[in-house]
Amino acid sequence: MNPTPFLQLDRVIHEKGRLPIMSLLAANPSLAFTEIRDTLKMTDGNLAVHLRTLQEAGYVAITKSFHDRRPLTTCHLTEAGRAAFRTYINLLEQIVRQAKQV
Numbered sequence: 001m002n003p004t005p006f007l008q009l010d011r012v013i014h015e016k017g018r019l020p021i022m023s024l025l026a027a028n029p030s031l032a033f034t035e036i037r038d039t040l041k042m043t044d045g046n047l048a049v050h051l052r053t054l055q056e057a058g059y060v061a062i063t064k065s066f067h068d069r070r071p072l073t074t075c076h077l078t079e080a081g082r083a084a085f086r087t088y089i090n091l092l093e094q095i096v097r098q099a100k101q102v
Contacts, residue, residue: 024039028076030075059084059085
């Protein structure tokens with residue numbers, strides 16, 4: 001089996017807590033922090049740490065605003081984030097195809 005696809009997996013995305021965040025954001029134009037937290041059943045602190053890592057990598061943009069005088073944090077994938085996620089998915093598909101050939 002060719003190990004190259006495994007070695008090319010983006011470690012920022014591949015982390016157990018970040019992959020579901022990226023998947024959710026890839027399927028939605030944007031989501032509120034609370035929507036992500038509740039859907040993935042994460043704590044505020046855990047989600048905030050993962051989002052910060054994704055933001056620092058340039059994969060997620062975070063917007064803070066107010067809705068009905070309450071703070072609202074919204075997240076969406078950047079173009080770089082979408083491209084990185086597509087690359088990640090393509091590598092996973094390669095790995096699955098290789099596994100089927102064994």
